[in-house]
Structures are given as C-alpha cells and as structure tokens.
Amino acid sequence: MADQQTPALHAFRRSRAYRVGTLLRRLHLGLTVAVERRLHEAALTLTRSQGLALLLLAEHPGASNAELARLLDVSPQTMHQTLLRLERDGLVTRGPHPRLKRVQAHEVTAHGMALMERGSAVARVAIEAAMDGLSVAEQETLLGLLERSLAGLSEP
Numbered sequence: 001m002a003d004q005q006t007p008a009l010h011a012f013r014r015s016r017a018y019r020v021g022t023l024l025r026r027l028h029l030g031l032t033v034a035v036e037r038r039l040h041e042a043a044l045t046l047t048r049s050q051g052l053a054l055l056l057l058a059e060h061p062g063a064s065n066a067e068l069a070r071l072l073d074v075s076p077q078t079m080h081q082t083l084l085r086l087e088r089d090g091l092v093t094r095g096p097h098p099r100l101k102r103v104q105a106h107e108v109t110a111h112g113m114a115l116m117e118r119g120s121a122v123a124r125v126a127i128e129a130a131m132d133g134l135s136v137a138e139q140e141t142l143l144g145l146l147e148r149s150l151a152g153l154s155e156p
Contacts, residue, residue, distance in 0.1 A: 031127055038126040044119050049074070050091075051123075053082050054108055054116040057092060062105040064097060091115060 005013070012018055032048060039046065046054070049072070056071050057063060063071075069079035083106060086092040091112030097103040108116065131139055 027130075031130055034126045034130060035123045038122050039119060042118070042122045044115065044122060046115065046119055047082075049078070049082050050086055051116065051119050053079065053086060054091060054112055055120070057106055057108045058113065058116060061107050062098065064100070064103045064105060066103075068106070086112065 036048065039051075052072055053068055056068055060067065060071070065079050065083060066076055068083070069076045072079065074082075083092060083094070087094060087106075090109060092106050092108055094104045094106045097105040134142065
C-alpha cells in the first residue's frame with residue numbers, strides 16, 4: 001500500500017510535538033502495565049481506578065460520588081460502580097452527606113487505608129525502577145519540565 005501521508009501530516013509526525021505526545025503516552029501506558037504487574041505479583045487485586053479512588057478519598061474524606069468522578073475525570077456511573085465494589089470489599093463506607101440530604105459521603109476504612117498504603121509502596125517501587133536510568137538530578141529536571149508543560153495547558 002502506498003504512503004498516503006500529505007506533506008503536512010508527514011511534517012507533524014516528525015515534529016517535537018508529535019514525539020512528545022507519543023512518548024508521554026507510551027510512558028503512561030508502560031508505567032500502568034508495570035504497576036499493575038507488580039500489584040498482581042504482590043497479590044493486591046485493586047484495579048487502577050479503585051486504587052485512585054481510595055487515594056482520593058484518603059485526601060478528601062467525605063467526598064461524594066460526583067466529587068470523586070470529577071477529580072478522576074470519569075463518569076458518575078463509573079465511579080458509582082467503583083465505589084460499590086470498594087464498599088462490598090470493606091474498603092470504604094458510605095453515609096449521609098453532612099450538608100446535602102440526597103448525597104452519600106464516602107470514607108476509607110482502616111482496611112482500605114492499609115491496602116492503599118501497601119499498594120502505593122508497590123507502585124512507587126515500580127515507577128522508581130522505570131526511572132533507574134536517570135540520575136536524581138535528571139529526574140528532578142524531568143519533573144520540572146513536565147510541571148511547566150502542564151502549566152502551559154489551558155485546562156487541567
């Protein structure tokens with residue numbers, strides 16, 4: 001099959017912009033796979049979305065389903081299912097919201113907190129292993145560059 005790229009598309013694919021986007025996406029996917037593999041090896045059966053929901057609940061105790069969905073950029077239905085599984089497994093509890101009568105507030109249980117702490121330690125090791133090829137100074141430089149790039153986006 002003949003190459004159907006236009007000059008503009010060819011130039012884009014060779015640009016720094018395309019390379020940055022592609023490399024960041026590959027890094028994100030690679031880190032996700034590495035972390036999930038290490039979690040599985042450690043017999044921690046949390047999904048990525050469950051782990052992130054627990055982490056956010058620890059940072060925002062009493063958050064509602066809608067608040068958590070906004071923070072994780074998922075649909076309220078997806079967050080509802082995640083919270084139901086976490087509640088079923090004894091990792092979160094829910095009760096009436098202190099201000100909103102029709103809203104449920106969620107809290108991480110002691111068991112959920114212990115599981116999240118174990119999982120975060122495993123994730124940290126996996127991510128640090130991916131950065132082993134960089135010196136500490138290079139890691140700090142990378143973090144600073146990524147933070148500056150994020151600050152340049154018009155939306156979070």
